Amino acid sequence: MTNKKKKLNPKAQHYQAIQKKNETKRPIFTNCLKAFFVGGFVCFIGQLISTFYIYFFDFTEQTAGNPTVATLIIITMFLTGFGVYDHIGQFAGAGTAVPVTGFANAVISSAIEHRTEGYILGVGTNMLKLAGPVIVYGVFSAFIIALIKTIFSQFLGS
Amino acid sequence: MKRYKQSLTIITLLSLTIILGCTKQDPTYEPTEQQATDYTPLTNKGQAHQSEADEAKQLLSRYDEVSEVHAINNDKTLIVAIKIEQGDRFSLDHLEKEFQEKLQHSFPHLKTAVSTDQKMLFELKELENKLANDTLSNKTLNKHMKKIKKLMKEET
Amino acid sequence: MLVGHSTWKFNQQPAIISTGVVGGPFEANGKIANDFDLLHEDLWLEQDSFEQAQQKMLEEAAEIAMDKAQISKGQIEFFIGGDLINQITPTTFAAKTIGVPYLGLFSACATSVESLALAASIIDNNGANHILTGTASHNAAAERQFRYPTEYGGQKPPTAQWTVTGSGCALVGKSETGPIITSATIGKVIDMGLTDPFNMGGAMAPAAVDTIIRHLHDLKVDVSHYDLIITGDLGKIGHEASFDLLVEQNIGIKKEQYLDCGLLIYNDEQPVHSGGSGTACSAVVTYGHILNRMKNGELKRVLFVATGSLHSPMSVQQKETIPCIAHAVSIEYKAGDVT
Incomplete structure (x- = not known):
């Protein structure tokens, strides 16, 4: 794809300046803080789950990763299905998008959305649209x- | 200008990360005379055949890097689980290997295995408690040790 | 009759005889919920898909408009409408149900005014007696097509807008009284090089300004000729940016006479970021709330400028800019006995 940086005519440049002035700026610092704490909390939950599997089942630190991830994905599935996850995501941004919960949400929300087009061409094809x-x-x-x-x-x- | 600034920032951050990550050389570890970490000696509980385990614990607890140590042995095997100080966890693999060599050297007639895994720590601690309370038979001990050895071999 | 460069002036008094305004659950919690004819509790409307729900709302709005005017399908010559969904299929299926000869349109969120303008023009030229115009949009259907699945946890920026779930239909025919469509200006595609699909308001503002200026110029009237200039869905950013542009033009526009449908429809507590959008936004606010205010005598002459951003998900992925358009109709209320 050619990287065409179209030269804007003066009218467009002038308008873009006006537009930029009126544009609500994203609160980047607040967003970063929220993402940090929510992301950290998700990891904390993950560690709790991991330790749970180590102590109550025969998993070692090495092998506890698999059931931990699976559990987090199941939790995400319920949150997405109940329509709660997108509100958490709007608040947390990268905090829920970066951990495996974000990946799970992308797959699950796409799968739910495309149910109306059938299971093979709808859900099957579109499930990994975002992921x-x-x-x-x-x-x-x-x-x-x-x-x-x-x-x-x-x-x-x- | 903006793009230039961006790339400069990225390069600086990358170099910092690489430099910081590569500074620590792997030193050789020496036991210190300072406060040794506590461990549960089992020999005086009448379980004579835990003497190797006690010796191993005594040896490893002298190291600053080790904050907790548990060990169990039978006729053929010695299993040790250690907990490393948070700051020294960067060289976890190296420490594990070194202790493994030291122990194998000290107990050539046993097959030694060292683990830093949380699971082994927990399992061995339980076994030690059981031994201390005299609630463990030889057969069960061997069975448990076999299980622990198997777990140590598992990878993701 | 053509006046100026691109404006039609209507002499035969095509008017909005009746309207039907339908909304969804979110709109029911908004500021102008009382101006809706019908409000729904859930997004599915007991249908199998969001697109079918949208179709149902359009059918409902059309039926309400026809009932109010006591006009049956047989008396309507044409149905002019469109929506946001690919190939405007929900409108097509609604047209099938309505059973009237159909002219499908696409100009995104400017569809409502485009259909009004065309309907008024055809009636003014004796091409028909009654024309049904209308549009519908559905939040989930639009999100699915243009952005992400409804339950996706992506963070929307504060410049994003909320697609209105609803439908607005207007039945146009000749009338002595009521809201008369006096003129219409057709918009040009305006593109100021903006590329962010999450900031459509900012992209559409210059189009609105261009159409307003050309309209005033063609008709040779002052901005004070109108009690209210209402834009479709510029949202907070587009509204402010367009107002700045209009002030630059030195036409003497005042803040009180310049409003936006996207800002009127929702409450401040509702998480709609920059305001409402969607084909139904301009339709439900104008055909309900604004017309009610005209009937009350609060407003006499209104310039209704609907704005649309004509991008597609693919054009955005291909790094194209967002071309926009704005159509305008002027509505003048002649007091009398109108339903």
């Missing part, structure tokens, strides 16, 4: 890093 890039670029970057690591270790003979 697709996460999967594509996550796998791709993991591949690249693994490649780099392999090449480096060959050269440095570690």
Whole structure:
């Protein structure tokens, strides 16, 4: 895609200046604080769940990650289904979007939304509409890093 | 100008992260004469065959980096679980390996296994309590130790 | 009759004979809930999809308008309408139910005025006796198409707007009294290079200003000719930005005579960020609240300027700018006996 930075004519530039002056600025600092605390709280809940699995079941620190993530996803599923998650998301922003809860919400909300188009072409196709890039670029970057690591270790003979 | 400033900030942050992450060299750890961490000695409870475990605990508790240590042994195996100080957790793997080597060296006739995992700490602590209260038979002890060894091998 | 460059002046007195205004649960908690003919408690309206719910609201509004005027389907020559959904299918299905020859339109949130202007023009030229105009929008259907799934926890910026769930229909025919459509100005596509789909108000403001200026110029009237100039859905940012632009034009516009439908419809406590939007926004506020104020004698001459941002989700992804348009009709109230 060509990066065309269209040159704006003076009228447009003038209007954009007026528009910018009137534009409600996003409260970035407050948003960051909210995201930090809510995100931290989500991680805290995750740690509680993890410790729960370690103490009451035969999971080690290494293996407790899987059931923890699964539990968080189930919690997100209920919150999304009951229509509560989007309000939390509006408040927290990145705080709920960055942890696995954000990914789960993206998949679950898309799945709920497209039920009207059927289960295969509707839910099946559109479920990963928002989460697709996460999967594509996550796998791709993991591949690249693994490649780099392999090449480096060959050269440095570690 | 804005783009230039942005890239400069990113580069500075990245370099800082790399520099800070690479400063700590892996030192060799030495036991100190200072206050040793407490541990539960089991030998005087009449369980003679826990002497290796007690020795291991005594050895490891002298290290500053170790804040808690639990150990159990039978005829063939010695399992040790340690808790590392928060600040030293950056070199967790290295510490684990070093202690493993030291213990194997001290007890060549046993198969030693060292773990920093929360689960092992918890399990071994329970076993120690049971041993202290004399509520554990040899057979059950061996069974538990087998289970713990299996858990230690598990990966995600 | 064409006056100036792009304005029609109507001599045969095409008027808004009756209206039907329907709203959803959010609108029921808004500032002008009493000006609605019908309010719904939930977004689904017992239908299988949001799009079907939107269609149902349009059908309801049309029926209410026809009932009020005591005009049946057989007496209506044309139905002119449109909406935001792809290929305007909800309006098409409603047209099927209404069963009247159909002219489908798309100009996003300016559809209400575009349909009024065309209807008035056809009637003025004796092309029809009664024309039903209308539009509907649904918050969830619009969000699904233009932005994210309804339950997605993405954070909307303070410049975002809330699509109105509702429908507004106006039945147009010749009349001696009531709200007479005296003229209409057709808008041009105006694009000031803005690209943020979460700030449509800011993008649409110049279009509104352009149309208002051309309208006043074509008719050779002063801004004081109108008691009220009401824009469709500029929202907080668009309203302020357009007012600044109008002040720059030195036409003597006053703050009290310049309002926006998107700002009138919701309460301050409702989380609508910058205000209401959607094809129904301009329709429900004007056909309900504003016309009621005209009937009360509060307002005599109103310039109704609906604004639309003509982007699509794909055009935004392709890094295109947001082209906008604004159509205007002037409505003058002649006192008499009107339902």
